Amino acid sequence: MWAIAQFSLLKMRESAFYLLMIVAALICVFTNTADPVSEQIAKGSLFSYAFSGDVRTTSIAMGSCVALIISILIASFYGSSEIPSDINTGVILVILSKPVGRFNYLLGKYIAIVLMGYAIFAFLQLVLFISSRFLGIGVIPYNSWEMAVRQFVPALILLPLIAVNITFSIMGGALGAMIFTALYLIFSIIIAFVPLTMAIFPEGMIPYLDEILFVAHYLFLNPLFYFHDTAAMGLPLTALVFYSLSTAAFFLLTSIYLLFTTDLNAAQ
Amino acid sequence: MSSSKKTITRHRTATIGMVVVLFITLVVYFASESLLRNAMLKPIQREKVDFAKVLDWLPPKTKAELEYRARYLDLRQKYDRSTTREEKLQNAYKLAVHTRDMDEHNELLLPFINDPRYADLPGLYLAYGRMLYDPKNPKAISIPRYHAYLKTLKDPLELFFAWREGRDRLGKLGLRDAHIVNVEFLKPLLEKPLSFFLIRDYSYLLDNLKRNAKRISNDAASRIARKRELPGDAEKVGSMMQLSLDAEKLQNAVNARTDNYSVNDYRKLLTLRDKYQKALPGKETLTAAFELVRHTRNPAERAKIVKTLLKNPDYAKDPMILKIYAQVAGDVGKAEAIPITDFQKFVQNFPDPAGQYNGYLEALRRLNSLRASSEKKMALLRPLLSRKLKDLPFKDYAGFYDQISRCAVYLNDQNAFEQSTRLRDALRESDKPTLKEYLEAKKNTK
Numbered sequence: 001m002w003a004i005a006q007f008s009l010l011k012m013r014e015s016a017f018y019l020l021m022i023v024a025a026l027i028c029v030f031t032n033t034a035d036p037v038s039e040q041i042a043k044g045s046l047f048s049y050a051f052s053g054d055v056r057t058t059s060i061a062m063g064s065c066v067a068l069i070i071s072i073l074i075a076s077f078y079g080s081s082e083i084p085s086d087i088n089t090g091v092i093l094v095i096l097s098k099p100v101g102r103f104n105y106l107l108g109k110y111i112a113i114v115l116m117g118y119a120i121f122a123f124l125q126l127v128l129f130i131s132s133r134f135l136g137i138g139v140i141p142y143n144s145w146e147m148a149v150r151q152f153v154p155a156l157i158l159l160p161l162i163a164v165n166i167t168f169s170i171m172g173g174a175l176g177a178m179i180f181t182a183l184y185l186i187f188s189i190i191i192a193f194v195p196l197t198m199a200i201f202p203e204g205m206i207p208y209l210d211e212i213l214f215v216a217h218y219l220f221l222n223p224l225f226y227f228h229d230t231a232a233m234g235l236p237l238t239a240l241v242f243y244s245l246s247t248a249a250f251f252l253l254t255s256i257y258l259l260f261t262t263d264l265n266a267a268q
Numbered sequence: 269m270s271s272s273k274k275t276i277t278r279h280r281t282a283t284i285g286m287v288v289v290l291f292i293t294l295v296v297y298f299a300s301e302s303l304l305r306n307a308m309l310k311p312i313q314r315e316k317v318d319f320a321k322v323l324d325w326l327p328p329k330t331k332a333e334l335e336y337r338a339r340y341l342d343l344r345q346k347y348d349r350s351t352t353r354e355e356k357l358q359n360a361y362k363l364a365v366h367t368r369d370m371d372e373h374n375e376l377l378l379p380f381i382n383d384p385r386y387a388d389l390p391g392l393y394l395a396y397g398r399m400l401y402d403p404k405n406p407k408a409i410s411i412p413r414y415h416a417y418l419k420t421l422k423d424p425l426e427l428f429f430a431w432r433e434g435r436d437r438l439g440k441l442g443l444r445d446a447h448i449v450n451v452e453f454l455k456p457l458l459e460k461p462l463s464f465f466l467i468r469d470y471s472y473l474l475d476n477l478k479r480n481a482k483r484i485s486n487d488a489a490s491r492i493a494r495k496r497e498l499p500g501d502a503e504k505v506g507s508m509m510q511l512s513l514d515a516e517k518l519q520n521a522v523n524a525r526t527d528n529y530s531v532n533d534y535r536k537l538l539t540l541r542d543k544y545q546k547a548l549p550g551k552e553t554l555t556a557a558f559e560l561v562r563h564t565r566n567p568a569e570r571a572k573i574v575k576t577l578l579k580n581p582d583y584a585k586d587p588m589i590l591k592i593y594a595q596v597a598g599d600v601g602k603a604e605a606i607p608i609t610d611f612q613k614f615v616q617n618f619p620d621p622a623g624q625y626n627g628y629l630e631a632l633r634r635l636n637s638l639r640a641s642s643e644k645k646m647a648l649l650r651p652l653l654s655r656k657l658k659d660l661p662f663k664d665y666a667g668f669y670d671q672i673s674r675c676a677v678y679l680n681d682q683n684a685f686e687q688s689t690r691l692r693d694a695l696r697e698s699d700k701p702t703l704k705e706y707l708e709a710k711k712n713t714k
Contacts, residue, residue: 044321049312199309200317202341205334218301225304236307243300249293253286 004100004108008082009116021120024070025127032063032128032138037227049196052229060227061140064151067124072161075117079165080177082109092264102259110166110252117158125151153237154226159244161185163251164221170258188220196224221247314342339366347376353389361394374399374407381409390426393417397433401449402441411453418456425534428467431457435473447480451511454480458514465522468530474519481512527565537563544573553577554588561595568604570596575606578614587623590615594630597648598638612651621661622707628652628668642675646684649675653687657694664703666695 034040036059041047083106086092095105129148132138142148164184169177194213197205204210225231231240319338323331343366347359360376367373380386380395396417402408414434421427431454438449454477457470465471485508488501522528529537540560547556557577561570574593577583593614599605615627628649635645649672652665669692676685701709 044318046322195305199312201338202345228308230307239300239303242296246293246297253290
């Protein structure tokens with residue numbers, strides 16, 4: 001499993017990747033001069049309910065949001081192509097002919113992409129920390145552990161998203177994975193507002209449809225949990241970790257099932 | 269054979285393992301999702317949600333439609349869940365104001381008007397006001413019916429609100445002949461005695477009546493001048509002008525009254541009365557009584573409270589009673605008031621000299637706050653003229669004599685002036701202590 005992960009991570013050693021990191025770091029530093037997301041939203045608006053509870057927590061810096069988007073994009077690009085390229089080139093048959101099971105193969109790939117995603121995010125955070133601490137760039141100063149932890153909470157979304165991406169890559173190939181992951185994320189964001197609007201508006205606002213939508217919201221990941229103030233500490237934070245792990249586990253199980261049922265010779 | 273058996277067993281174990289993991293995954297997913305959802309939604313207080321702000325990101329037309337529906341459902345649910353009669357009325361009124369359906373509007377409000385069970389309900393004027401006169405509403409009630417309802421009201425505040433609500437509703441109907449309807453609605457106010465206008469804010473209704481009646485008169489006169497006279501115009505010119513003059517006269521009389529209240533003052537009076545009724549015996553009663561006695565504009569109520577308190581020997585000895593009793597100083601000459609001589613006797617017999625001084629001082633302050641005449645101030649302070657220098661314990665009494673001398677000049681009272689200036693100067697030159705020194709010395713002796 002570790003060997004497979006290592007094998008995948010080796011692909012990161014490309015000059016284009018380093019160049020991409022420099023550009024990403026510059027973008028993050030410049031966007032960090034904008035106000036945090038929670039302070040850009042009008043009080044009492046729908047989005048203020050989506051991001052903020054009644055607890056006062058440290059804000060998520062704008063630079064962190066951009067760092068997360070970059071991490072998701074790069075991880076998705078890599079995640080979409082890893083398994084389909086192994087299937088297309090027949091490498092997967094070579095690997096599976098060794099004493100490596102499908103489970104270990106899949107887990108190895110998953111761990112590699114997760115590590116890569118978090119490494120990118122951590123690197124960008126380090127750049128933001130240095131630019132804030134030593135160059136004074138950024139609206140919110142990075143001056144406490146609480147602040148640092150708060151920036152990493154939204155990054156938990158990488159765990160389920162990468163699993164979703166891998167599942168779609170087995171189902172639909174590299175391009176299909178990118179498209180389906182993007183669509184899934186967009187639907188997830190839209191559906192995430194369903195419980196919120198149901199809590200804000202009176203019952204029966206959209207007759208019959210609200211019940212259907214409420215059931216449908218279980219099928220999608222809720223990205224709002226990762227950004228809401230209440231999930232920044234204590235029990236909700238623990239629940240968020242379990243939520244991310246369970247969602248990731250569900251999609252990985254689906255991936256294993258797909259690996260067992262897919263004809264791996266088909267591409268050749 | 270053995271190898272294929274092993275493979276089958278491994279596959280079965282793997283399948284069972286996957287099912288178990290899937291089950292655990294789903295349990296953890298639903299539990300954590302529920303916890304996170306509840307944590308996220310817990311801080312939301314639906315009562316405080318502003319639907320307009322929440323829907324601000326939508327196009328104006330969609331926003332307006334959704335906002336209407338959200339508010340409608342919210343009010344409907346509140347109405348359906350109302351338990352008390354008062355709550356039901358309030359929510360029915362809010363929903364009726366909001367709904368675009370006239371039938372629903374009438375169904376919500378008419379039961380309150382037609383059902384005798386609601387006849388004594390406070391705030392019923394809201395339902396009556398909403399159903400008043402509207403030409404577009406076939407089930408609207410007439411102005412005489414509204415007047416009949418007004419006659420059933422006893423509480424002065426409720427009655428004023430009912431008059432105001434009716435007038436405001438007529439103003440919002442966008443009638444072409446609004447000034448004529450207003451006069452018809454407000455005319456019965458002219459038949460009321462002055463004592464009816466306990467709430468000073470009736471003044472603006474009378475002002476409205478005055479202006480609208482004058483307008484009708486002027487319009488009729490103008491038509492006559494242009495030879496476009498309508499039947500009854502000749503009578504209208506005179507009758508409406510007279511009505512306007514009567515309204516003005518009454519308005520001036522209401523404004524001139526010193527014993528009526530603004531709506532806020534009257535509300536405060538009710539609160540203070542309630543506080544006094546519920547106060548615990550002792551300091552709390554005296555404090556509540558002081559606040560009430562100072563706020564009420566009814567000398568009879570003031571007198572009753574003071575007399576009740578004086579019946580209690582503990583209260584009669586408390587220095588606070590002087591502050592309360594001093595409030596009657598402003599009632600000189602009014603019917604049902606406590607005579608000022610009673611207050612003066614009480615102060616002179618009060619055991620503590622500092623208390624005696626403070627009693628007079630408080631009474632004088634009360635008169636000053638009411639901008640009382642020199643005559644009244646003299647009536648309060650005159651007994652001090654008969655005192656001798658040796659009977660005056662503090663230098664501070666010089667202030668009272670100074671006040672008497674000034675009142676005496678105004679009243680052209682030579683005797684009082686001479687006596688007061690003599691005592692004032694003697695006090696100033698004497699070696700008597702000031703009140704502050706007296707109190708400090710008393711404290712040190714203790």
